[in-house]
Amino acid sequence: MTISFWRYSHLVLAISSSLFLLIASITGVILAFEPIIEKAQPYQPSGASELTIAELLSNIDGKYEEVLSISSDKNGFITASVIGKNGSENFYIDPFTGEKIGELKEKAAIFNFATSLHRSLFLGTIGRFFIGLASFLLFLMATSGVALILRRQGGIKQFFNKLVKTSFLHDYHTILGRLALIPLIVISLSGTYLSLLRFSIIPEENISHAVDYDAIEASPKISTADFKVFNQNTLENFRSIEFPFSDDVEDYFLLKLKKKEVIVNQFTGEALSEQPYPFVALFSELAMMLHTGQGTILWSVVLGLASLTLPFFIYSGFAITLKRRAAKIKNPYPKDQCKYVILVGSEGGTTRKYAKLLHDQLLAAKQTSYLTDMNKLSHFKKMEHLVVITATYGQGEAPSNADKFKKLFIKDFRPKNDFTFSVVGFGSLAYPEFCKFAFDTDDLLRKHPLSTQLLEVHTVNNQSFEAFSEWVNPWAEKVGLTIELPKPDNLIARKKTQKFTVVNRAISSNVEDNTALIELKQEGNKKFESGDLLAIYPENSTRERLYSLGKSKDGNLLLSVKKHELGLCSTLLHELKIGDSLEGFLLENKAFHFPKKAKRTIMISNGTGIAPFLGMINRNGRAHEIHLYWGGRTGNSFDIYKETIEGALADNQLTTFKPAYSRCCDKIYVQSLIEKDAPFITETLKENGTIMICGSITMQKGVTQVLDQICQKHNNQSLSFYQNRKQIKLDCY
Ligand SMILES: Cc1cc2nc3c(=O)[nH]c(=O)nc-3n(C[C@H](O)[C@H](O)[C@H](O)COP(=O)(O)O)c2cc1C
Numbered sequence: 001m002t003i004s005f006w007r008y009s010h011l012v013l014a015i016s017s018s019l020f021l022l023i024a025s026i027t028g029v030i031l032a033f034e035p036i037i038e039k040a041q042p043y044q045p046s047g048a049s050e051l052t053i054a055e056l057l058s059n060i061d062g063k064y065e066e067v068l069s070i071s072s073d074k075n076g077f078i079t080a081s082v083i084g085k086n087g088s089e090n091f092y093i094d095p096f097t098g099e100k101i102g103e104l105k106e107k108a109a110i111f112n113f114a115t116s117l118h119r120s121l122f123l124g125t126i127g128r129f130f131i132g133l134a135s136f137l138l139f140l141m142a143t144s145g146v147a148l149i150l151r152r153q154g155g156i157k158q159f160f161n162k163l164v165k166t167s168f169l170h171d172y173h174t175i176l177g178r179l180a181l182i183p184l185i186v187i188s189l190s191g192t193y194l195s196l197l198r199f200s201i202i203p204e205e206n207i208s209h210a211v212d213y214d215a216i217e218a219s220p221k222i223s224t225a226d227f228k229v230f231n232q233n234t235l236e237n238f239r240s241i242e243f244p245f246s247d248d249v250e251d252y253f254l255l256k257l258k259k260k261e262v263i264v265n266q267f268t269g270e271a272l273s274e275q276p277y278p279f280v281a282l283f284s285e286l287a288m289m290l291h292t293g294q295g296t297i298l299w300s301v302v303l304g305l306a307s308l309t310l311p312f313f314i315y316s317g318f319a320i321t322l323k324r325r326a327a328k329i330k331n332p333y334p335k336d337q338c339k340y341v342i343l344v345g346s347e348g349g350t351t352r353k354y355a356k357l358l359h360d361q362l363l364a365a366k367q368t369s370y371l372t373d374m375n376k377l378s379h380f381k382k383m384e385h386l387v388v389i390t391a392t393y394g395q396g397e398a399p400s401n402a403d404k405f406k407k408l409f410i411k412d413f414r415p416k417n418d419f420t421f422s423v424v425g426f427g428s429l430a431y432p433e434f435c436k437f438a439f440d441t442d443d444l445l446r447k448h449p450l451s452t453q454l455l456e457v458h459t460v461n462n463q464s465f466e467a468f469s470e471w472v473n474p475w476a477e478k479v480g481l482t483i484e485l486p487k488p489d490n491l492i493a494r495k496k497t498q499k500f501t502v503v504n505r506a507i508s509s510n511v512e513d514n515t516a517l518i519e520l521k522q523e524g525n526k527k528f529e530s531g532d533l534l535a536i537y538p539e540n541s542t543r544e545r546l547y548s549l550g551k552s553k554d555g556n557l558l559l560s561v562k563k564h565e566l567g568l569c570s571t572l573l574h575e576l577k578i579g580d581s582l583e584g585f586l587l588e589n590k591a592f593h594f595p596k597k598a599k600r601t602i603m604i605s606n607g608t609g610i611a612p613f614l615g616m617i618n619r620n621g622r623a624h625e626i627h628l629y630w631g632g633r634t635g636n637s638f639d640i641y642k643e644t645i646e647g648a649l650a651d652n653q654l655t656t657f658k659p660a661y662s663r664c665c666d667k668i669y670v671q672s673l674i675e676k677d678a679p680f681i682t683e684t685l686k687e688n689g690t691i692m693i694c695g696s697i698t699m700q701k702g703v704t705q706v707l708d709q710i711c712q713k714h715n716n717q718s719l720s721f722y723q724n725r726k727q728i729k730l731d732c733y
Pocket of ligand 1: 151346347349350352393395427431432433434435436
């Protein structure tokens, strides 16, 4: 079944039951305290459960004028109903002495109030019905939630694996969902069952005894202390005993044990009738215990905590849905009048925001643009340029608003005129099938006889605004437009910057590299680590450019920057001289910090991607094995890093260094080195070592492909297995 089915079901169930569930959960949390408070009372002396019923009766014998009944409550506390000096009384007794040890307390008003609200909303039968229904809907929601988590995690085996992070609310909706799953299923099913029982949909059977009163004998009379059935059963197994009304031989002891009732002749001790409780009665008792936690502190705590998660689920669930729907599409022109058609595939709403950004810019440039979901593909009479902007979900699959696209495209898409197309894929490199659905869509479009591909598929990792805008300019140029995307505040807000001064700088002697190694000293002392990022905003621009940082021996920032012809930031950085300063912002990037617990770390980089590794190697206290693979153009490309690397090798801070040069010597890429060292790499992963990759996206793609192949071959595991265990750390751009 498709993800949209489960998501839709989950949402509809939540909408229809949230109010009731909110009330039931808050009252449920209050009620969870009741059994905890009760159970904490000192009315159960240790060892009491081992006393026999005969011993209990002997211990109470003679203490009161008359004993009417004795019972064991849900907590195992013994209560007696007696006639004493003050008339009829009920209280807790010590089963070893028969003495009164405490008064029966009335239920606290708050618990009475919470119970009524929890059971019936103070609305009697109607209220009970809605609460019962909400309970069942909660069970269905848990089921649809499981289906959604299975889709997110990629199968049952990965159900409890670490999540690939998306947003706080989305992630914790899933994490708490997994933790509270079993208790919530138990609460919902037991609640449903108790409602069915209350409405007699499940019929309750009563025990009926058949005693032949004419045949009851009054002899041989023996002492109750010698009754067989009283000696055979302990308080562990005891519910209650009702004493005979009179000395008539027809009056008897009614003994209720955990699983059966016994009628006992008051003179001879003979069991006159024995009836087991029906299954429904025992099951109802279990359901009650599971739903209320009565009698067990631990389960009450679990129930209380599980109830507490419901308000969070309700809040986060609606917040996620609203975010998804936030990017509402407005189309001022009818679909058949538009020259530009933008189709969007989005699950969480982010890709839709980006598509809308482009759509709005086209409209602002007085172009006829039409934006719609991929599932709404149809005939667009005047379409000349088609843009598909889509995320990938599941394991390389379509998002829910694009899952019918392929079918529609093959069956119904019949444009009459030539059209160009360009596909932008949104995805995450943390997934093995990076932007797969975008590539699949591109393949499909390429096969159309009237289509012309304007640009290769462009991928955007982690919703990077920069990566998206890198596609916009060449595309706009190809269709004869100039578009400057304004960076919306809600994508990434400009941060409060601080000042950095250049204290060192080296330029690569290979002119083609156009690379600088720059050391910056910060004004202030904000903490940072190698692997963190420096955000730079060129003057008059809200655009942010992020650089991976190394931390030098002196605690300064190490940055390696390649100058791009039209790159505002890289030009600015390259032009800086020693003593110059610039504004920037330090961003923590925990996911790319050095793994201090791993004994061996393999670092793979190309070009300027070496910068964070220089910092990590600089600060390695030799306890860790570090192996660095680095790809550059020629031997000269290495010059600016040479001193640090050779120094680290001499000091044992770096164990091995293996360069791959693409324009000289063996003319190889870094992934060839990885392929050659396959056994070493796979052994490292097997022994919980870490692989860190930093550099260009192209290099990352090549390297992860090779890593996946060698992991499958040597370790019988896919790369995602190690990714999920956080043994693969990526920082590519
Ligand atoms: C459950 C789940 C599965 C995903 N699967 C993939 C995947 O297979 N390949 C990929 O490149 N990205 C995958 N992603 C990442 C999303 O495509 C990426 O976060 C995208 O920016 C989300 O855009 P949206 O908010 O418009 O849905 C997945 C994300 C989630 C939450």
